[in-house]
Amino acid sequence: MVYISKLEISGFKSFGFKNTVIHFQPGLISISGPNGSGKSNILDAIIFALGENKPKMMRVDKLPSLIHDINKNKHGARTTKVKVHFNNFDKKIPIESDTVVLTRELNINGESLYYINHKKITRGKFLDVLYVSNISLTQLNAIHHRNTT
Numbered sequence: 001m002v003y004i005s006k007l008e009i010s011g012f013k014s015f016g017f018k019n020t021v022i023h024f025q026p027g028l029i030s031i032s033g034p035n036g037s038g039k040s041n042i043l044d045a046i047i048f049a050l051g052e053n054k055p056k057m058m059r060v061d062k063l064p065s066l067i068h069d070i071n072k073n074k075h076g077a078r079t080t081k082v083k084v085h086f087n088n089f090d091k092k093i094p095i096e097s098d099t100v101v102l103t104r105e106l107n108i109n110g111e112s113l114y115y116i117n118h119k120k121i122t123r124g125k126f127l128d129v130l131y132v133s134n135i136s137l138t139q140l141n142a143i144h145h146r147n148t149t
């Protein structure tokens with residue numbers, strides 16, 4: 001089964017411009033932490049990297065607001081970059097590598113760049129690969145649990 005083995009986040013929402021690496025094991029993943037600590041931002045980062053273009057889906061008003069601190073403009077014009085590493089041992093993604101790395105970058109003008117295994121690719125081709133691999137945003141089993149106490 002194809003699963004996300006690693007996530008790299010830089011300059012996305014609460015994540016600073018230093019590269020943050022998160023490793024995942026197959027199976028059920030639970031992310032816990034205090035309110036406002038960035039748990040949901042991890043899921044936002046995943047759907048962003050997989051091509052989500054509706055700001056509301058990632059809980060922002062416009063795509064550039066995904067860039068770290070953009071509203072306070074502490075760092076000037078920067079870009080955000082998110083890499084999703086898929087375990088592809090069973091070759092369900094039709095690419096001849098055991099790990100497939102999907103990368104999306106976004107700049108302050110709201111322009112995106114897409115890469116598969118570090119090779120630049122058009123958004124159209126990027127989405128085609130996701131489609132034939134059965135990876136889609138609507139199928140993503142992202143359950144948001146909000147503790148209301």
Ligand SMILES: Nc1ncnc2c1ncn2[C@@H]1O[C@H](COP(=O)(O)OP(=O)(O)OP(=O)(O)O)[C@@H](O)[C@H]1O
Binds near residue numbers: 146
């Ligand atoms: N562009 C940005 N730059 C810096 N910080 C940001 C940016 N966008 C969002 N944040 C920060 O992300 C934090 C919220 O993160 P998130 O919603 O992921 O938290 P959470 O852990 O899911 O919280 P809860 O438990 O309330 O659901 C807020 O502190 C907010 O200021």
Ligand SMILES: [Mg+2]
Binds near residue numbers: 039040041
């Ligand atoms: Mg949350």
